[in-house]
Amino acid sequence: MSKTVRVRFAPSPTGYLHVGGARSALFNYLFARRNGGEFILRIEDTDRSRFVEGALEEIYQSLSWLGLDWDEGPQKNEKYGPYVQSQRVDIYTAYADKLLQSENAYRCFCTPQRIAQLRVEQEKTGQKTGYDRHCRNLNSEQIQQNLSDNLPFVIRFKIPAQREITFNDMIRGAITYNSEVLDDFVLIKSDGFPTYHMANVVDDNLMEISHVLRGDEWIASTPRHLLIYEALGWDLPQFAHLPIILSPSGGKLSKRKGAASVMDYKRAGYLPEALGNFLALLGWAPGDDREKMSFDELIQAFSIEQVSAKSSVFDENKLEWMNGLYLAERDGSSLIDQVEDGWKQRNWIDQNHLPDRNYLLRVIDLMKVRSKKITDLVDNSHYFFNDPVEYEKKAAEKHFKPQSLPILNEMIGQLNLSEDFSTASIERVFKNVAQEKDLSLGKLVHPVRLAVSGVSFGPGLFELLEILGRETVIRRLKKACSIIPGN
Numbered sequence: 001m002s003k004t005v006r007v008r009f010a011p012s013p014t015g016y017l018h019v020g021g022a023r024s025a026l027f028n029y030l031f032a033r034r035n036g037g038e039f040i041l042r043i044e045d046t047d048r049s050r051f052v053e054g055a056l057e058e059i060y061q062s063l064s065w066l067g068l069d070w071d072e073g074p075q076k077n078e079k080y081g082p083y084v085q086s087q088r089v090d091i092y093t094a095y096a097d098k099l100l101q102s103e104n105a106y107r108c109f110c111t112p113q114r115i116a117q118l119r120v121e122q123e124k125t126g127q128k129t130g131y132d133r134h135c136r137n138l139n140s141e142q143i144q145q146n147l148s149d150n151l152p153f154v155i156r157f158k159i160p161a162q163r164e165i166t167f168n169d170m171i172r173g174a175i176t177y178n179s180e181v182l183d184d185f186v187l188i189k190s191d192g193f194p195t196y197h198m199a200n201v202v203d204d205n206l207m208e209i210s211h212v213l214r215g216d217e218w219i220a221s222t223p224r225h226l227l228i229y230e231a232l233g234w235d236l237p238q239f240a241h242l243p244i245i246l247s248p249s250g251g252k253l254s255k256r257k258g259a260a261s262v263m264d265y266k267r268a269g270y271l272p273e274a275l276g277n278f279l280a281l282l283g284w285a286p287g288d289d290r291e292k293m294s295f296d297e298l299i300q301a302f303s304i305e306q307v308s309a310k311s312s313v314f315d316e317n318k319l320e321w322m323n324g325l326y327l328a329e330r331d332g333s334s335l336i337d338q339v340e341d342g343w344k345q346r347n348w349i350d351q352n353h354l355p356d357r358n359y360l361l362r363v364i365d366l367m368k369v370r371s372k373k374i375t376d377l378v379d380n381s382h383y384f385f386n387d388p389v390e391y392e393k394k395a396a397e398k399h400f401k402p403q404s405l406p407i408l409n410e411m412i413g414q415l416n417l418s419e420d421f422s423t424a425s426i427e428r429v430f431k432n433v434a435q436e437k438d439l440s441l442g443k444l445v446h447p448v449r450l451a452v453s454g455v456s457f458g459p460g461l462f463e464l465l466e467i468l469g470r471e472t473v474i475r476r477l478k479k480a481c482s483i484i485p486g487n
């Protein structure tokens with residue numbers, strides 16, 4: 001790649017960072033790392049009416065949690081700073097003035113009422129809606145008069161007539177628009193703040209962005225941007241518009257249709273490396289059959305050429321599956337804080353009487369391999385902290401019959417007698433009893449599991465019993481016996 005790669009993620013703090021935004025950030029990040037370039041974070045906060053308190057902090061948190069560390073951004077390596085657009089208003093004003101001078105832009109004094117009225121009429125008469133260029137040809141006296149009357153104005157771009165505007169999208173190939181479809185769009189609003197189009201182009205140029213990778217909802221903005229580049233005599237960056245992400249039921253992904261915020265996924269028990277891996281595969285594939293890939297592998301394999309123009313589907317089941325793979329690999333100590341919080345919230349453990357850390361780590365190690373999410377791990381381990389108060393109905397009908405009583409009583413006796421309570425000794429007890437009573441191992445394992453856990457599934461029983469300890473196991477077996485019919 002000839003030019004130094006400089007890419008940016010440019011979120012607007014108008015809400016949480018959703019998975020679509022995170023996918024854009026990730027692709028920029030991977031592209032920068034793959035090509036030895038810079039990944040820049042720029043905050044596009046010039047639409048003051050849509051500013052949401054706390055959104056910025058959540059964006060920083062989400063990116064950091066996903067491990068998408070940026071090289072330049074607010075308060076970081078501010079070589080081309082500031083990186084927050086509301087702090088750069090003078091810069092945009094200066095370039096808007098240039099566009100006024102070169103007659104690529106003009107002041108529009110139309111009131112919001114007039115614009116609204118115009119729209120109503122256009123709709124009524126079935127015309128194309130948009131600004132009617134009323135102020136495009138004001139003469140300089142009229143302009144001066146309006147300025148000295150202190151009339152508020154916006155600055156609009158003068159769209160040239162009958163121009164083919166073409167750009168070569170790295171994902172979609174050549175895309176052409178005719179300038180006739182474009183409105184004389186606003187560059188600077190009446191509050192002096194720039195619009196997205198103006199600020200975005202000025203900053204991409206001044207920050208020397210080489211490639212613009214963004215969601216395909218911005219494609220229609222690109223011809224406007226090209227005209228601004230041209231009017232200011234600037235070179236174009238390369239554009240790549242990432243394919244849309246659809247919900248499994250079809251339609252655009254929205255909060256209602258499953259697209260939660262990145263932080264919601266954290267709260268729901270997902271791991272950042274799993275979400276990152278999953279997002280990387282939304283519209284991109286390495287070209288072989290790999291799916292589970294670490295960040296380093298993703299960086300090695302990533303290329304824009306392999307990004308598909310076709311929409312991709314956000315399949316939450318796949319995300320869960322992938323999360324399970326990563327969860328199984330995680331070291332228990334990296335999970336313990338979050339898991340412990342979950343147990344505390346459920347009042348299963350008490351801050352003032354925390355169980356031994358080793359006990360908690362053993363529970364985590366045993367359960368992580370059979371959980372998809374951290375929240376599953378938390379929920380499914382209730383019996384490590386609580387005696388069962390009820391038993392799975394179907395399983396109880398099957399395994400808590402009168403004839404199970406002598407078996408369970410025999411187990412209580414033998415487990416009490418075994419010299420230690422290790423997995424191996426416990427297994428020996430089970431095998432001996434099965435042999436003596438001429439029963440299959442299952443006839444012992446199922447009722448005992450149900451008695452100690454209340455459920456019919458879980459980790460290997462002998463290990464489970466070892467972790468629970470003799471006292472708890474015997475107590476729970478006795479309790480189960482007491483409720484079995486025929487006792």
Ligand code: GLU
Pocket residue numbers: 010011012044196200213214215218
């Ligand atoms: N501020 C825009 C957004 O919120 C950035 C679009 C772009 O990357 O050009 O997504």
